[in-house]
Amino acid sequence: MKLSDYKERDIPGFHEPNVTEETIIRNAKGKIIGAYFPETTGNIRFLIDYIIENCRDSKKSFIPHVYGDRKLESIFFGGLRLDGSLGRHRCNLASFHSYKENNDVLKAISLLGELGVAFASSRSDEIKAAFEEQRRQQKLLCDSSVCITNHYTSGSVNFNGLLGLHYDTASLPNVLNLIFYKRKGKGGNLILPHYEMCIDSCSYSLAILNVKETLHGVTAFEGDFRDSIVYYSVSGME
Amino acid sequence: MAEEPPKNPPLTQASFINELPEPVDTQLLAEISKRIELMNENYNLYIRRNRLLSVAAMIEVEIKNIEDEIKRL
Numbered sequence: 001m002k003l004s005d006y007k008e009r010d011i012p013g014f015h016e017p018n019v020t021e022e023t024i025i026r027n028a029k030g031k032i033i034g035a036y037f038p039e040t041t042g043n044i045r046f047l048i049d050y051i052i053e054n055c056r057d058s059k060k061s062f063i064p065h066v067y068g069d070r071k072l073e074s075i076f077f078g079g080l081r082l083d084g085s086l087g088r089h090r091c092n093l094a095s096f097h098s099y100k101e102n103n104d105v106l107k108a109i110s111l112l113g114e115l116g117v118a119f120a121s122s123r124s125d126e127i128k129a130a131f132e133e134q135r136r137q138q139k140l141l142c143d144s145s146v147c148i149t150n151h152y153t154s155g156s157v158n159f160n161g162l163l164g165l166h167y168d169t170a171s172l173p174n175v176l177n178l179i180f181y182k183r184k185g186k187g188g189n190l191i192l193p194h195y196e197m198c199i200d201s202c203s204y205s206l207a208i209l210n211v212k213e214t215l216h217g218v219t220a221f222e223g224d225f226r227d228s229i230v231y232y233s234v235s236g237m238e
Numbered sequence: 239m240a241e242e243p244p245k246n247p248p249l250t251q252a253s254f255i256n257e258l259p260e261p262v263d264t265q266l267l268a269e270i271s272k273r274i275e276l277m278n279e280n281y282n283l284y285i286r287r288n289r290l291l292s293v294a295a296m297i298e299v300e301i302k303n304i305e306d307e308i309k310r311l
């Protein structure tokens with residue numbers, strides 16, 4: 001099956017990755033909508049291990065999701081949007097912030113977000129400019145006291161997060177999300193059907209992606225675990 | 239009445255900092271420490287505010303329903 005045959009809500013099967021080298025992804029108009037970095041830095045590798053291992057033990061904050069027959073457990077951090085009545089949106093903080101014992105792992109999460117942006121910015125002036133604009137947008141639109149970093153309001157640590165194909169419609173526009181991976185097994189790659197891309201979600205790699213404008217999902221996975229740490233910005237954080 | 243959180247809680251260094259394999263800008267670390275500790279201190283304030291906003295929204299809806307009924311009379 002060709003990747004471009006997939007539609008929104010489909011649950012992808014197994015696919016070998018066809019993106020394994022450092023890549024910048026642009027849309028038809030030449031705008032950067034994503035990138036992939038198979039290698040990052042020692043600090044990023046250390047923080048991915050630290051965060052995933054510390055969160056793995058923190059079962060009490062897990063929130064289960066269901067997508068097709070795939071089940072995913074996540075820990076959310078940073079701002080959450082409350083859909084209030086009478087059309088009002090109010091921001092809230094993820095409950096992971098309520099436990100003092102999570103302070104260190106939250107600092108590691110915030111640091112990883114900042115280091116991810118700095119790393120991707122160091123690889124491309126265009127990415128750097130996009131992140132500077134993202135920072136300005138966040139400063140204008142979001143309550144800084146719920147933002148996990150200078151570029152992201154929120155995020156999640158996902159355990160076996162094998163999502164079907166979707167757009168993240170609640171994302172702020174033009175935001176490039178960060179996605180860090182740790183995997184032991186085969187598959188669980190990031191796919192972008194409209195770009196005919198299957199990106200190798202190998203351990204310690206980093207993908208950046210405009211998830212509001214780009215259809216994306218995860219291929220089938222077989223193995224011990226496929227975890228990710230994702231940073232995103234949601235609307236309604238005024 | 240619940241006690242107000244301190245405006246500037248004392249910053250504590252995260253335990254993992256000394257284990258990082260590469261140096262990190264100390265100003266960035268201090269900024270992150272401050273950000274997270276303030277967020278965590280603010281958690282209960284957000285919960286209290288949002289609980290009250292929910293009650294306020296329910297009352298507003300109830301008032302609007304009554305006003306609609308008055309208009310129909």
